[in-house]
Ligand SMILES: Cc1cc2nc3c(=O)[nH]c(=O)nc-3n(C[C@H](O)[C@H](O)[C@H](O)COP(=O)(O)OP(=O)(O)OC[C@H]3O[C@@H](n4cnc5c(N)ncnc54)[C@H](O)[C@@H]3O)c2cc1C
């Protein structure tokens with residue numbers, strides 16, 4: 001990890017000057033919002049007790065220096081707060097928006113734990129960096145000196161982009177290959193725009209382009225270009241391809257029209273927000289408008305699907321999950337948001353099969369009721385079927401959000417020596433992220449399994465540091 005700058009300050013001013021314009025006009029609203037946001041950020045930052053045992057920092061995967069940038073924000077020293085926050089985080093405004101803070105920094109805030117409500121760390125982090133963009137403090141990288149070595153990065157999600165940023169800063173030539181037409185990985189096509197606005201992702205990619213990172217898009221490595229060819233062209237390769245194989249449900253009629261994989265549904269919605277033509281959305285297949293929607297699954301992807309369906313104008317949205325609220329894997333905050341928006345959660349239920357009408361269209365989900373039995377091998381109480389309690393949920397669209405698995409990369413890349421775990425994820429060293437193939441690193445979901453943006457960023461930054469060490473001493477490494 002990059003070394004964190006240390007800052008020490010003693011006094012915190014909580015007084016905010018009242019700069020509100022005296023007469024309100026429509027054009028003032030943006031300014032007033034800004035003033036309000038500034039006050040809120042300073043107020044929240046000023047609530048930090050500077051407790052001296054920053055659990056928030058140790059529970060942030062990037063070990064962000066949260067107490068110090070909160071203190072700077074409370075003092076109105078936003079540019080310094082920004083400099084400090086971006087020293088350890090490649091995309092602070094993205095993490096501020098989409099980290100599950102209740103499980104990370106904010107969940108471990110001492111003030112939260114003493115029952116007084118957390119300092120809203122993520123919101124302050126977002127505010128600081130959004131301000132930095134508005135003020136022009138976020139500048140494209142200009143390396144002090146160019147290096148001749150080049151690195152290929154396969155996959156332009158947060159893992160790949162965080163590595164590209166660190167490598168480019170060091171002057172390395174970086175080429176990012178991605179099979180999609182836009183970079184950003186799941187930040188672009190998975191996570192919905194109401195959680196992460198797409199221009200926020202696109203401006204980061206534009207800045208990397210300005211900094212000299214080359215993006216080769218619409219390039220499916222393993223099909224359009226071989227892994228060997230990439231390896232031959234570059235001095236090192238980083239694999240950051242994520243996990244995309246949807247877990248299937250083995251149930252009668254699971255291939256019926258109207259039964260959809262979560263990512264198809266979310267990607268179509270994100271593409272529409274870019275203004276793309278999406279025939280399967282335009283013909284209604286991937287559009288929830290006017291439909292009774294049932295989402296199956298209890299993770300964050302399921303929450304994104306239910307909330308997207310609500311926004312598309314579904315007539316009803318239900319979420320079936322086989323355990324109860326307490327045992328749901330998704331974020332509590334996301335679940336509460338979905339409930340506020342009118343989503344109905346049907347706990348302790350699992351799909352048994354899908355029903356179709358005379359035209360062959362989906363008409364319902366046959367559901368079996370469950371109860372929680374004894375803990376299984378993972379320690380969680382295993383759901384058991386309640387015999388004879390099956391019933392039908394009417395549905396015009398059923399979205400399967402049962403999780404993701406890695407593709408068979410050794411096969412796709414024709415690299416049997418690229419070793420994988422028993423879950424199919426790539427084996428890589430914990431800190432350096434080197435795989436068992438010389439000169440090849442791997443980061444993010446393809447190593448961890450489905451995880452979080454902030455972990456992919458951490459991996460990408462660490463792998464880039466390790467690649468830089470390798471590039472600086474290739475002879476020794478090759479001799480090992
Ligand atoms: C619906 C959804 C919502 C989520 N919400 C959140 C959230 O709110 N907060 C959070 O922290 N995390 C969230 N996540 C998880 C987060 O998005 C991932 O953990 C993170 O994006 C992983 O980053 P990555 O760089 O490993 O891979 P990805 O972001 O998946 O990027 C991988 C890239 O590799 C490319 N690729 C794959 N194979 C090839 C190939 N053969 N050739 C070329 N390119 C290839 C893909 O096109 C893709 O662009 C969510 C995930 C999903 C699915």
Ligand code: SF4
Pocket residue numbers: 059060061062063064066089095096099101104105106121122125454
């Ligand atoms: S990166 Fe995520 S966990 Fe870390 S401080 Fe920001 S919001 Fe919290």
